Structures are given as C-alpha cells and as structure tokens.
Amino acid sequence: MSRLVIFTDLDGTLLDHHTYSAEPARPAWEAAQAAGVPCIFNTSKTRVEVEQLQEKLGLHEPFIVENGAAVWFPGDTDLPLPPDARPTDDLYCKLLSIPRTEILEALNPLRGRFRFRSLSDMAVNELMERTGLERQQAILALQREFSEPLVWMDSEDALKECIEALGALNLRLVRGGRFHHVIGAGDKGQAMSWLLAVYQKAFGGAITSVALGDSENDLNMLAAADVPFLVRSPVHAPPTIPDRPDVCITSHCGPEGWAEAVTSVLEQAGIRHP
Known part of the structure; x- marks a missing residue:
C-alpha cells in the first residue's frame, strides 16, 4: 500500500x-x-x-x-x-464555498414556503437541548462561517422542493446526523x-x-x-x-x-x- x-x-x-x-x-x-x-x-x-x-x-x-x-x-x-x-x-x-451571510440571505425568501428552523434562530440553550452539547461546545457550534444547519419540520416532498429551490441558487442541502446543512456548491x-x-x-x-x-x-x-x-x-x-x-x-x-x-x-x- x-x-x-x-x-x-x-x-x-x-x-x-x-x-x-x-x-x-x-x-x-x-x-x-x-x-x-x-x-x-x-x-x-x-x-x-x-x-x-x-x-x-x-x-x-x-x-x-x-x-x-x-x-x-x-x-x-x-x-x-x-x-x-x-x-x-x-x-x-x-x-x-461562500460566506454564511450569503446563505442566510438566500434562505430568507424560503421561510414562507417551507417549515424549518435554522441555527441562526436558536439560542445556546436550545442548541444544547437539541444536540446534548455542553454550553461551551454549543457556543462554539454557533460560530459558523460558511454554512447553515436546519431542523427540517416539513414533509419529504417539501424537502425535495427546497433542494430544487436551493439548487437554482447554486446551494446544496445535505442531511447530517442531526441537521440538514445548507452549503455552497462544494x-x-x-x-x-x-x-x-x-x-x-x-x-x-x-x-x-x-x-x-x-x-x-x-x-x-x-x-x-x-x-x-x-x-x-x-x-x-x-x-x-x-x-x-x-x-x-x-x-x-x-x-x-x-x-x-x-x-x-x-x-x-x-x-x-x-
């Protein structure tokens, strides 16, 4: 090898x-x-x-x-x-990729079409509850620079529509262990x-x-x-x-x-x- x-x-x-x-x-x-x-x-x-x-x-x-x-x-x-x-x-x-600020701007118009909660909506205590992270680790997890995690609260069909809508903006939505992550093209x-x-x-x-x-x-x-x-x-x-x-x-x-x-x-x- x-x-x-x-x-x-x-x-x-x-x-x-x-x-x-x-x-x-x-x-x-x-x-x-x-x-x-x-x-x-x-x-x-x-x-x-x-x-x-x-x-x-x-x-x-x-x-x-x-x-x-x-x-x-x-x-x-x-x-x-x-x-x-x-x-x-x-x-x-x-x-x-691209900065998180651009991703958040792209997500704003989609909030009326789809039901989700993004990391930017969460305080430290909510993130701790959702992830089991200790407070200091949750504070670090909130300091994102290039992506935005989502808690998806809508249907699977709506998820497919959201993926298409984000794709038209050259963004991707990928499923992780706990969140869906909106990222750039990479x-x-x-x-x-x-x-x-x-x-x-x-x-x-x-x-x-x-x-x-x-x-x-x-x-x-x-x-x-x-x-x-x-x-x-x-x-x-x-x-x-x-x-x-x-x-x-x-x-x-x-x-x-x-x-x-x-x-x-x-x-x-x-x-x-x-």
Whole structure:
C-alpha cells in the first residue's frame, strides 16, 4: 500500500453520537500519528470547534470544516499553500464555498414556503437541548462561517422542493446526523480531493486515501476515497454509496467502529499499535 492519508467525519464517527467522546479510538489514532499518517478531520463542525478538539486530542493537522466549505492549515504547516490561502488567527484558510451571510440571505425568501428552523434562530440553550452539547461546545457550534444547519419540520416532498429551490441558487442541502446543512456548491469529497492534491505535491509519491463517515453528508467523501469505511450509527442505518460495492461497514458504532476500521488499515500497511 502507498502512503496513507486518513480523512474522517467527527460526529457519530470518530466521536460518539451521544457523548461526543473519542477515547475508544485513541490507540488507533495515536498509532497513525506515530507512523506519520495524517488524520484529517472532514466535518460539519466549525473552525473553532475543530481547533479545540485537535488541541484536546493532541493532533496538529490541516482540517476541513462545514461539509467541505473551507480547508484550514496550521500556521506552521510544511505543506505547500495555494497562492490564495489567506492568513487568519495563526491559521491559513483556503475557501471553497461562500460566506454564511450569503446563505442566510438566500434562505430568507424560503421561510414562507417551507417549515424549518435554522441555527441562526436558536439560542445556546436550545442548541444544547437539541444536540446534548455542553454550553461551551454549543457556543462554539454557533460560530459558523460558511454554512447553515436546519431542523427540517416539513414533509419529504417539501424537502425535495427546497433542494430544487436551493439548487437554482447554486446551494446544496445535505442531511447530517442531526441537521440538514445548507452549503455552497462544494462538498466533503471535493474538499478531500483538493487537499489530497496538496499532500501529493508534498509527498511526491503515491497516496492511498482512507475515508470514514456515517451519514449522508459523508457520501461524496466516501465515494471519492480509495478505501471507504461506513461507521455504524446507533441512530440510523448505514446509507448506500452508489457504485462502491467495496465499501466496508464496521461491526461497531462510533469511535469503536472507527478504531476497528483504522486498525485494520494500519495493520494492512504493516503498522501496529505500540
């Protein structure tokens, strides 16, 4: 196997759906880190959420936020940055979507046609109740820059109409573990492919991309990966990935399933736990 790069969803995949703990996966990500295998977060979470999580887990890698909307690089990265990467708060940002303000403007006319509640309508306490996040984590989750989560309160037929209406505005509506997310034209798969090209340039050799996710908003990332893993969820059935009969579905849920998948890939590459 060529050099590995791991891309992973967070909520429901590396993080437990209910507790948001990643501890069962710690031995696997530490083994990857010790072997020099990058572990890239590709998530619907915000920049500030991911920064805090990386610090907690002892990781220092680029990361993709808000369902593929932007790629953030550490300020001291050795990777070749694109000319349009902009410095922000000791990080560099490659924007792949549009600002949240434009998304909110596009949603305003749709509020009369469809029944939904957006994140911008919610106070911290409501978000805590809906997600189980602690207060500080909920505050970070509200600090979105490039997307808008929705609680869909209308019918499935209305959802299809809303998707068409947003598509006419070059926006997408994707289903996550708890919310539907309105984002720009990009997705997790396109962001992963873009960042893989950066690693290809840096490594100068063949790369095997591994992707792990659990929800519909992960499908583009999983479909674009060399080695896709669907991590089982305790709250919904594994979604179908079209034209990828090789997808592996873990036996366990959440971080236990994540560890199961990553351990198998590392062992195949001759990397074992310390």
